[in-house]
Amino acid sequence: MSYQTYEIEWQGIRICVRYAPVKWNVISHIEIEAIEPARAPLPVTPTGYLSHHIPIGSVEAEFDNVEDCILSWLDERAQSTEWREHLEKSAQGELF
Numbered sequence: 001m002s003y004q005t006y007e008i009e010w011q012g013i014r015i016c017v018r019y020a021p022v023k024w025n026v027i028s029h030i031e032i033e034a035i036e037p038a039r040a041p042l043p044v045t046p047t048g049y050l051s052h053h054i055p056i057g058s059v060e061a062e063f064d065n066v067e068d069c070i071l072s073w074l075d076e077r078a079q080s081t082e083w084r085e086h087l088e089k090s091a092q093g094e095l096f
Helices: 058-062 066-077 081-092
Strands: 004-010 013-023 027-036 049-054
Touching: 004 066, 013 058, 013 066, 027 058, 027 066, 058 066
Parallel strands: none
Antiparallel strands: 004 013, 013 027, 027 049
């Protein structure tokens, strides 16, 4: 199993993406980790880290590359109510 490693930036957050197109000959694997700021929350993971398995070929069937796939996924999930609430709370700060 061989991983491809990429660094992308999304809304000011540097992200490391590790992608194994074929893992165990049955599935693909994506790891996403916010590296600057370290472990910053992302729309797909509040901890800044995500390990995700997907069917083989699903990235390639829909996107030109894994970077575009991850950026699209982040943009899509950033529209969620949960992420919008997170941004609002982050901008205001919390008193308690």
